Amino acid sequence: MNFRADLTAELPYLRRFARALTGDPALADDLVQDCVERALVKSHLYDPTRPLRAWLYAVLRNIHISGLRRERRAGIVKTVDDLSDPEVMLKPTQEGETLLLQVASALDRLPDQQREVMILVALEDMSYRDVAEITGVPVGTVMSRLSRARGALRELIGEGAKPSLRRVK
Amino acid sequence: MTEPNHNEDWPLHAYADGEIAGPEGRALDERLADDPEARAKVEAWRRQKAWLKEAFDPVLDEPVPAQIKAALRHRRGFTLSPWAVAAALALLIIGAGAGWFANLQVSAPQAKQFADLAIEAHEIYTHENRHAVEVAASDGEHLTTWLSKRIGQKLVVPDLSARGYTFMGGRLLAAGAQPAAQLMYEDQGKRRITIFVAANASNKETAFLVTQKDNVTACYWLDGPLGFVIAGETGREDIVSLAHLVYQSFEM
Known part of the structure; x- marks a missing residue:
């Protein structure tokens, strides 16, 4: 029963990860639900010496990717037009909000492989080793994707403009 | 921004992500003190981190949906x-x-x-x-x-x-x-x-x-x-x- 309790404690993090990955709250929660179901069925495959969160992220990511594959087979592909999020341009209500929308939109515009690495490292604070395990690539590949993602984000968002928005020292 | 030499920046990325500690970390501390360009990079990346957290951390406080x-x-x-x-x-x-x-x-x-x-x-x-x-x-x-x-x-x-x-x-x-x-x-x-x-x-x-x-x-x-x-x-x-x-x- 411990597994279930541990899984429950991870739900908020799974939801955050899924939200960043998909950019869509409803889709993200569907993904978390599928992930919970699969995690319970596959719990015997979990190695308790490794962090549960990383394992769950891997499960969720795999479901997400097979969903993307299905979409591609079904011909639902994001076109270039979908990539520029009109929201960012249409509703800059507050300075702060604009920046956060910009961040979400820029993240969404990254290639899938760079986006997931960026999310896992920068948002989820996963170690490079865990990210390599979750995404199934060598650590070197994780680092080069991360480096490219950071470069792209810097180009898309710049330095974040106003000093008042800089919440980091 | 032009494509930087990724390999050269790797230790900086690792440093920004807390992957480097101990003597290696102290060596980088020293390098950054004398290298404004490297320092700016690390700062920019850490800022990106903070933005991402600001954008998505509120999800952590939402109630988990019944489904x-x-x-x-x-x-x-x-x-x-x-x-x-x-x-x-x-x-x-x-x-x-x-x-x-x-x-x-x-x-x-x-x-x-x-x-x-x-x-x-x-x-x-x-x-x-x-x-x-x-x-x-x-x-x-x-x-x-x-x-x-x-x-x-x-x-x-x-x-x-x-x-x-x-x-x-x-x-x-x-x-x-x-x-x-x-x-x-x-x-x-x-x-x-x-x-x-x-x-x-x-x-x-x-x-x-x-x-x-x-x-x-x-x-x-x-x-x-x-x-x-x-x-x-x-x-x-x-x-x-x-x-x-x-x-x-x-x-x-």
């Missing part, structure tokens, strides 16, 4: 120890009908209704020779796809061969206004058992419950999205242990 909590409840996983199964089985044999299962529903009208329908269908179709099943086991994949589609839930055909039962095939039944599936098995002595599966709109769970009518003993239960009945002309103990096999097949 996700439900998903956590209605699958019981593989955590039942053999002892727990044995104990549950013993309790069931001694105490079924006595309301011993305090945390599970013992009175479940929906489940009982399924049991009655299943027993009726069992009596009608197991006595057929040529038309016992609608789709034969040889066409198993089609059968499960078709029935899953009609029931609206993924069905599997439990493997009862360890208990000497061979899968014959299945058919679609009407359970009141809703579709149900009947799977039929036969042993070498031509004794037949049937499994009845229907969608469980209440989404409730019950314990294994046992009922008897004429010569037929049935074990029935609700398990989240599905309701089950296993029926046969056999003893209570036998049917309950078969029910466990069915239950486990659907947990897979």
Whole structure:
């Protein structure tokens, strides 16, 4: 029963990860639900010496990717037009909000492989080793994707403009 | 910004992400003190981190939606120890009908209704020779796809061969206004058992419950999205242990 309790404690993090990955709250929660179901069925495959969160992220990511594959087979592909999020341009209500929308939109515009690495490292604070395990690539590949993602984000968002928005020292 | 030399920046990335500690980290501290350009990079990346957290951390404080909590409840996983199964089985044999299962529903009208329908269908179709099943086991994949589609839930055909039962095939039944599936098995002595599966709109769970009518003993239960009945002309103990096999097949 411990597994279930541990899984429950991870739900908020799974939801955050899924939200960043998909950019869509409803889709993200569907993904978390599928992930919970699969995690319970596959719990015997979990190695308790490794962090549960990383394992769950891997499960969720795999479901997400097979969903993307299905979409591609079904011909639902994001076109270039979908990539520029009109929201960012249409509703800059507050300075702060604009920046956060910009961040979400820029993240969404990254290639899938760079986006997931960026999310896992920068948002989820996963170690490079865990990210390599979750995404199934060598650590070197994780680092080069991360480096490219950071470069792209810097180009898309710049330095974040106003000093008042800089919440980091 | 032009494409930087990624390799050269790697230690900086690792430093920004807290991957580097100890003497190596101190060496980088020193390097950054004299290198405004490198310092700016690290700062920019850390700023990106802070933005991402600011954008998505509020999700952590949202209440977890009911659909996700439900998903956590209605699958019981593989955590039942053999002892727990044995104990549950013993309790069931001694105490079924006595309301011993305090945390599970013992009175479940929906489940009982399924049991009655299943027993009726069992009596009608197991006595057929040529038309016992609608789709034969040889066409198993089609059968499960078709029935899953009609029931609206993924069905599997439990493997009862360890208990000497061979899968014959299945058919679609009407359970009141809703579709149900009947799977039929036969042993070498031509004794037949049937499994009845229907969608469980209440989404409730019950314990294994046992009922008897004429010569037929049935074990029935609700398990989240599905309701089950296993029926046969056999003893209570036998049917309950078969029910466990069915239950486990659907947990897979």
